[in-house]
Amino acid sequence: MIGKGHAISQTKDSISYGWNQEKDAEVVFRQHLMGENPTEIAREFRFIQSQNHYCKNNTLSFILSPTIEDGKKLNLRDLQEICLKFTSQMKLINRQAIGFVHRDKEHLHIHLYVNRIDFNGNVYDDSFLDPRSMRTAVQVAQQMNLTTVKDVVLEKLGRLSPVRSKIRSIHDHVINRYRPKNFDQYIRHMKAKGVEVIPSITKDGNLRGFRLAYGNHNLKASEIHRSMGGGNLAIELYGRSIIRSNNIIPVKIEGTLVPIAPKLAHRIATRIASKIIKQTKGVGIEI
Structure with a gap:
């Protein structure tokens, strides 16, 4: 499994993309949210983000991509577990978050959006966010007996x-x-x-x-x-x-x-x- 992450400013547009029904999107994870559509979710994010006006890129966007073969075997509970383990190990558990799975391509992947501002107005440190996302995705894959990036590389090099x-x-x-x-x-x-x-x-x-x-x-x-x-x-x-x-x-x-x-x-x-x-x-x- 591969993990990528970066901080963004276009919360509503990004969540709308995640919820895109043309991509066979399905909500597989949510934390501290009640909204039933992108507009409502973005409004809830903005309410918390209003506590900190200095942070512009105030939403964290992650993509978690299992291998094609692993993706075929993952059910809803597995996808929820991936999101929960990832947010927990990234120390994002007590923040608003929503995750979608896209199945429009052979390569199933998860779009996960997390509020960078917590309920006390604190900003999550996004230093080295992308490499940290990658390492955490590898750890989660190992814990769930999924294929890691290293496994894929070793198989490729062997061939x-x-x-x-x-x-x-x-x-x-x-x-x-x-x-x-x-x-x-x-x-x-x-x-x-x-x-x-x-x-x-x-x-x-x-x-x-x-x-x-x-x-x-x-x-x-x-x-x-x-x-x-x-x-x-x-x-x-x-x-x-x-x-x-x-x-x-x-x-x-x-x-x-x-x-x-x-x-x-x-x-x-x-x-x-x-x-x-x-x-x-x-x-x-x-x-």
């Missing part, structure tokens, strides 16, 4: 083991035979061997990693092998020269300088520091 082995073999050949010194050289040599290396760029224009396409398959580099992840690859190609004045330098990709995303930069710096510590210990130098 693609021959493809992963082939791509890694090409990667090792390129590194050992051609000894590329930067990303552009690595990308060019991999392409010549039939593997397209696709940079993953953030909205801010920063490099956060790579995907590799081979035949009809497209995988994150780290899914092929952890040694091929962006951090390890950067160190393999650039060595310590990727750090200048204690900062990770931008790198050239297709002739354009691209900054390294903060998370990737942190991984690179941490791994280089770890290598330096191991090397100094190896020669008996105390630091």
Whole structure:
């Protein structure tokens, strides 16, 4: 099961979407609410939200998506239990909430809306809400013997083991035979061997990693092998020269300088520091 979450301002529109009968919507969960339609529910939310005029994104919106196979087996009581466990473990149990299941597609999913303002006017902290939603969804899935994201990934990687082995073999050949010194050289040599290396760029224009396409398959580099992840690859190609004045330098990709995303930069710096510590210990130098 996958969980996603973010804070929103359009409460009525969102609840109307959740209650959309064209999507075979059904109410599967409610807390501290009496309304029988989106307008009434939104009015009840607004009444509590009126205690805090400073919070604009005052409703929490979550999507909980079991796998297709799990979704086929879940009954109303199961869906209610998912919502109850999720809100409880997210510490949202004593707030207005309503949840809908959509069955208009093969992939059943739950839309869950929770008032970010509690009955005392306090605002729920939405820091890192999306990753927290994901972790909580995994915990709930484990408690209910449902398939987790990790289970899905492991199954996928198992099925693609021959493809992963082939791509890694090409990667090792390129590194050992051609000894590329930067990303552009690595990308060019991999392409010549039939593997397209696709940079993953953030909205801010920063490099956060790579995907590799081979035949009809497209995988994150780290899914092929952890040694091929962006951090390890950067160190393999650039060595310590990727750090200048204690900062990770931008790198050239297709002739354009691209900054390294903060998370990737942190991984690179941490791994280089770890290598330096191991090397100094190896020669008996105390630091």
